[in-house]
Amino acid sequence: MPLDTLTGPLGIGLAAVLGLLIGSFLNVVIHRLPIMLERRWAAECAELHPAAPAVPSSTPQAPQAPALNLLTPRSRCPACGAGIAWYHNIPLLSYALLRGRCSACAAPIGLRYPLVELLTGLGFAWVMHLHGPGWPALAWMGFVAAVLALAFIDWDTTLLPDDITLPLLWAGLLAAALGWSGLALDDALWGAVAGYLSLWSIYWAFKLLTGKEGMGYGDFKLFAALGAWLGWQALIPILLLASVLGAVVGLAMKYSSGLREGGYVPFGPFLAFGALLALVLGPATLLGWVGL
Incomplete structure (x- = not known):
């Protein structure tokens, strides 16, 4: 599609949709990046200051934390752990249709999630309005x-x-x-x-x-x-x-x-x-x- 066709309302609308999608990903970044950093810092501290003598084998060990990055594992409800289906992860629309609750356990979903999506969508739309494609x-x-x-x-x-x-x-x-x-x-x-x-x-x-x-x-x-x-x-x-x-x-x-x-x-x-x-x-x- 030629760039000149993306000027005006069409381009602004597409930018808003892109912003909503990016906003959904930002929610993942906001939640997971601090956890990833804390794990990285803990691993670096463990390398610099090795643990004292190993504990006896009979002592229960802390479970290994599951691998975590910005792409995996898939998003889950923090209350019940149920995986979030793609059709329950559509920016703004899914939140409205689910009335702000988990589809599995009906636990409330924080207003933060649609807010981040909305702000990103509005920001992208404004940028397209200012600069064009x-x-x-x-x-x-x-x-x-x-x-x-x-x-x-x-x-x-x-x-x-x-x-x-x-x-x-x-x-x-x-x-x-x-x-x-x-x-x-x-x-x-x-x-x-x-x-x-x-x-x-x-x-x-x-x-x-x-x-x-x-x-x-x-x-x-x-x-x-x-x-x-x-x-x-x-x-x-x-x-x-x-x-x-x-x-x-x-x-x-x-x-x-x-x-x-x-x-x-x-x-x-x-x-x-x-x-x-x-x-x-x-x-x-x-x-x-x-x-x-």
Whole structure:
């Protein structure tokens, strides 16, 4: 099919459908990648620090964890373990037809799953609206998918995996070099530098003043990646929006007793929200919002 036939509503609709499908896969990434990382770290620790003398053969051994990656095993209901048939895994539609419940045990299915699918579909449709068919649209769709995955992983686990943040950073610089992101390479480069160093400086200033860590190194890498994609000009409005929104959500969770152990709220989801808002509205609009 010629690319020029994918302009207008047809292209936007197909991009939305692609986004729904990718969003379904992102749910797998969000759930499984942290588990895969924990297993990898445990294996590396075991190699560096071998276990003490072997236990007697009569001692029960922990069962071997089943192999897990992003493709296998097939998705299952976390409540009853029943496999999910393909026709029960159609983005948005299956959730609506099943009324948000497992077809086998009727356990409720979290609203998170259709939400991720919907956000990805909307993001892909908006990217196609902005760029039309071509490599720039595919590049920005990858950006949307990666940022959404990072936001939800960080919210669940307070992890921002290098497996996503670092490829996202390098992809932003490469997209600028190839002319796909619409950003000059020097703006992307300095966006990455400013993104990392700004949060790194805030981290150390806060730690020196309070003796506590206010954020993790994953936040530095994510902000650097956002700078590589959106330019240094977008960093200030993204950071301000993320800080205000994070403070509001944190206070709401505190007064509703919703804070997790330690009383902290991950910062990555709010950086991601600011970045997606910058993609939709443009950095200039966000700068106007904050009076700059």
